[in-house]
Amino acid sequence: MIKRLFIIVTLFATIYGCSSSQMATKNDSSQDKTTPQEKVDQPVDFSTMLKPPEGWHHWDEEQTQFRGISSELAYTKILSDNSPEEKVVVAVIDGGVDTNHEDLDDVMWINEDEIPDNGKDDDGNGYVDDVHGWNFIGGSDGKNVNHDTFELTRIYRSLHQEFKNADTTSFSKKKQEQYSYYKQIKSDYEEEVNRLHQQYNNIESLNQSMQEAKNILDEHYADSSYSYEDIQELDPTSQELNFAKNVMSYILENEIDSTLIADQKKQIYEFAKYGYNPDFNPRDIVGDNYEDKSERIYGNNDVAGPDPSHGTHVAGIIAAERDNGIGVNGVATNTYIMAIRAVPNGDERDKDVANAIRYAVDNGADIINMSFGKSYSPHKEVVDKAVAHANKNNVLMVHGAGNSAQNTDTTANYPTDKYGSAVSDSAATLWMSVGATSWKPNEEFIANFSNYGDETVDLFAPGVDIYSTMPDNKYEFQSGTSMASPVVAGTAALIMAYYPELTAKQVRQIILENSIQYPNQLVTVPSEGNPEESEQTIFPELSVSDGLVNVYKALRAAEEMSQ
Structure with a gap:
């Protein structure tokens, strides 16, 4: 989940320059409640759907248009008269x-x-x-x-203890190869730590943009009760309103809300405190x-x-x-x-x-x-x-x-x-x-x-x-x-x-x-x-x-x- 949001936030930062975005409560009243047994004759508008129905992965595409695994169909058509052995x-x-x-x-x-x-x-x-x-x-x-910790951190910790103050002039060929590996691991580790910092900054910018867009749309609609469809039909009359429309659309389409943002900030904190912390080692607990x-x-x-x-x-x-x-x-x-x-x-x-x-x-x-x-x-x-x-x-x-x-x-x-x-x-x-x-x-x-x-x-x-x-x-x-x-x-x-x-x-x-x-x-x-x-x-x-x-x-x- 954390990786998925990082990708979403990275894409947001690329598209909008991490300048602004809002978060509004999703309106799930339009969700398709079709059961697996019902054949859907009308086309499903996947472009406006924010979240699929529960259990969609069990469904059959011919019946429901959702690309599930046809397990409900299998139970009905193949297994109904059989018993597991x-x-x-x-x-x-x-x-x-x-x-x-x-x-x-x-x-x-x-x-x-x-x-x-x-x-x-x-x-x-x-x-x-x-x-x-x-x-x-x-x-x-x-x-x-x-x-x-992450495995990269554990490898870095082990090699860093050995090579941080090493005199490379006296290294044998084998030792030089190990030192080269250490330098690569050190570079990878530092890159990941820097990326973590950037992810935190991106999420902070995303959160700020969400609030800005929310304020704009709340003022435009005079209240906060607007849906995804309302936003899609909005014809912006200003650059500010266009920004709010784009940001809110992105937020809703990727199912981002304030709770998710808070969870991810907490996860980044834990990554820094534990995952990428070379001084953290809980293995003594196992014994x-x-x-x-x-x-x-x-x-x-x-x-x-x-x-x-x-x-x-x-x-x-x-x-x-x-x-x-x-x-x-x-x-x-x-x-x-x-x-x-x-x-x-x-x-x-x-x-x-x-x-x-x-x-x-x-x-x-x-x-x-x-x-x-x-x-x-x-x-x-x-x-x-x-x-x-x-x-x-x-x-x-x-x-x-x-x-x-x-x-x-x-x-x-x-x-x-x-x-x-x-x-x-x-x-x-x-x-x-x-x-x-x-x-x-x-x-x-x-x-x-x-x-x-x-x-x-x-x-x-x-x-x-x-x-x-x-x-x-x-x-x-x-x-x-x-x-x-x-x-x-x-x-x-x-x-x-x-x-x-x-x-x-x-x-x-x-x-x-x-x-x-x-x-x-x-x-x-x-x-x-x-x-x-x-x-x-x-x-x-x-x-x-x-x-x-x-x-x-x-x-x-x-x-x-x-x-």
């Missing part, structure tokens, strides 16, 4: 899951061999009271890591020997942690209880969430990611969802071995491609299916990298924050304005490839539940080969640069499969393959 377990490696949520409490994985809260490792797997999963960023005393990357038994059983919002949202997309009369429907039925906490507010550590993957595999997960990522992986070999372990044990891994608006064919995003020298094979075969699409069937079809890659991103899934579960029995729209990944994980789980004879390799093949194709769809390539210089290409150029995941087509293919 297998319980499927999806491990959600994330920042925590609210296991008591009203829409998740009955779909949480339960370790049947563990007696809850008796302080013993009943099943002998090394983890005490791991009833719903495990927390690799907590201590045995019950304390938890919340914030952590492990961090230098021992082979160590596996540490942490605690608190799978919610201090901030389970992200993981709860992800879990709901996959398997929120269907048709229970409350909340939302997950993509998959007969599917259970194994919660594994390894992702702090900051960058996850390679050791924790590797152990989280191994825990999932060794405790019966069929699928692993990984809605996280980073640009540096100093101990990639540890993660590679864990990924290879999952691959060997027929566990499907689904990973969000990332929210940096970058081409991952040329810019690294970890973890990845590509192995280093630590594994003899070249790449994992049971891996899917997922980019995010929006609900707009035009040049904005690709989410403006999504990573992409014709060789490294396998397919796309809905990832903009996805409505799902939040802690404390709440629900919320969120955006990111973090939301697109669980859509695909849920699709895989649904196939496995109804067609358990299929292997993970076959399920992956089915999903990729039965995506919806838009061969002539022109899209704007995600970029943080000047929107006036944005490139456009056709949708198939941005992923391996050239398509958008589709549950209906995938289930039809699974039915044929299983016969």
